[in-house]
Amino acid sequence: MWLWDEKHLLCKHCVATEPTKPSEITTNLIHNMKPKILIAEDNKLTLALYTQGLPSNLCDLKIVRDGEEALIAYKEWKPDIILLDHNMPVLNGYETLKTIRQTLNDKTTIIIMVTSSSDKDDIIACGKLGIQGYVMKPFKTDEIALKIFTLYKSAKKAAS
Numbered sequence: 639m640w641l642w643d644e645k646h647l648l649c650k651h652c653v654a655t656e657p658t659k660p661s662e663i664t665t666n667l668i669h670n671m672k673p674k675i676l677i678a679e680d681n682k683l684t685l686a687l688y689t690q691g692l693p694s695n696l697c698d699l700k701i702v703r704d705g706e707e708a709l710i711a712y713k714e715w716k717p718d719i720i721l722l723d724h725n726m727p728v729l730n731g732y733e734t735l736k737t738i739r740q741t742l743n744d745k746t747t748i749i750i751m752v753t754s755s756s757d758k759d760d761i762i763a764c765g766k767l768g769i770q771g772y773v774m775k776p777f778k779t780d781e782i783a784l785k786i787f788t789l790y791k792s793a794k795k796a797a798s
Contacts, residue, residue, distance in 0.1 A: 673718035673790065674698045678708035678734060679752075680726045684775065688721075691782035705729025709737060717747065719790055724753035724760060732764060739767045748793045750786065752777070 675697045679685050685701060692699060700715055702708045706728045712720065720738070722731035729737075731751060738744050750771040751764050761772055771789035773782075 672697055674700070674715065675719045675721060675786070676708060676711055676715065676717035677701045677721045678703075678705060678726060678731065679721070679723045680704060681723070684723070687777065687779050688782065691777075691779035692786070693783075696783055696787075703727070705731060705734035705737075708734050712738060712747075713742075719786065720747060720749045721752045721786070722749060724751060724755045724764075732760065732767075735764060735767050735769065746797065748790055750789055 675692065677685070677688055677699060679688065679701065680703045688701070689699070697719075700711055700717065702711050704726045705722075708720070708722065709729070711717075722734055724731040726734075731753065735749055735751070738747065738749065745768060748770045749768070750773060751761075751769050752773045752775060754775040755761075756774060764772065770793040771785075773785050773789075777785070
């Protein structure tokens, strides 16, 4: 079942209590892990926000500009987390998600949609394909790591 509020859509397994301070990310969420994060995003401003909000001491980033590039990077790099924009050129985020989940039969890689699309049908369709979270744009650079790592921790806990 999906829970909807004005800013987020979270599955019941992804609801988590967020630490109160961003500095708690490293101590409470990642515990010496440095996840590989694949970002599929075509907007330069949003990419700048990602690189500011997800510093290299917390994660390894690989950035691609469309869904087709995301699939290539996914196969070669094997990320722990994929952040997908919904509206991208060549292959959109939904089709990229569908390919990973259905064609490549990967049900374990953590995929989070980060998009400005608040269409409930889009959100539900992504949920049915097995996303671990849905983050609405615009986001604040000082909050994105907290959101991503909270969803990451929740998804890892639900899977175990």
